[in-house]
Amino acid sequence: MAETEIKKRTGLGALADAGDADDFSVIDAIGGPRGVVESMLPGVVFVVMFVITSDLHLTIGVSAALAVLQVIVRLCQRQSVMGAVSGLLAVGICLIWAWNSHEARNYYMFGFLTNAFYIVLLAISLMVRVPGLGLVIEFIRTLPTEHLRAWLADWRGDKALNRAYTIITALWIGVFSLRLVVQVPLYLSNQVGWLGTARLLMGIPFWALAIWVSYLIVATPMHRHKTLAEPNADAMDDNNETEEQH
DSSP states (O other): OOOOSOOOOOTHHHHHTTTTOSSOOHHHHTTHHHHHHHHHHHHHHHHHHHHHHOOHHHHHHHHHHHHHHHHHHHHHTTOOOHHHHHHHHHHHHHHHHHHHHTOGGGGGHHHHHHHHHHHHHHHHHHHTTOOHHHHHHHHHHSOOSSOHHHHHHHHHTOHHHHHHHHHHHHHHHHHHHHHHHHHHHHHHTTOHHHHHHHHHHTSHHHHHHHHHHHHHHHHHHHHHHHHHHHHHHHHHHHHHHHHHHO
């Protein structure tokens, strides 16, 4: 049966709709129950298999087969496979890293690098006073096909909204940093079981918490900003129509 419901956006896309949404759902924002299971399952299988068997090759083979199976199931059900494919690529990179190094702990190295990359990128955005989360969310909300400076000035000029974006950018830096503070020592001490457990607990749960707190912070100023912007947009449209008539 073809899907008739309009799918809600996930991740930062869900925050982009925060100014309009009265029924914001964290579960929907992180991909729904199925999305949560699909994103966590390869990691769960990897750590459980390795702890039980200590066989890296078998663990990698089973985890890879599971990730591919998830994509195949979605294809057979004629559902969107973008999330599953992106997850497959991420898992694939992790598995290849572990395979080439012959160390199970290196399955988590790609995650360390991406977290560090996000920390640096978001920190730079705060230094130049263009909060990274605000930049991404506003880009999703209103794609700036032209007049980039006006687009930037529009949301950065709203002090309450810009302050909210600054706060949640700092919040996400904190989330990524905490992951590294907890997990890197476990990596260095080669405690794969505890490292895998920490990775799972600080993955989707932290992601959901960060999105929920971010929503609480940005929803009101974003709604207020959009409400104030609508009369100006209507006035501009009226002026353009008048000019065309003349």
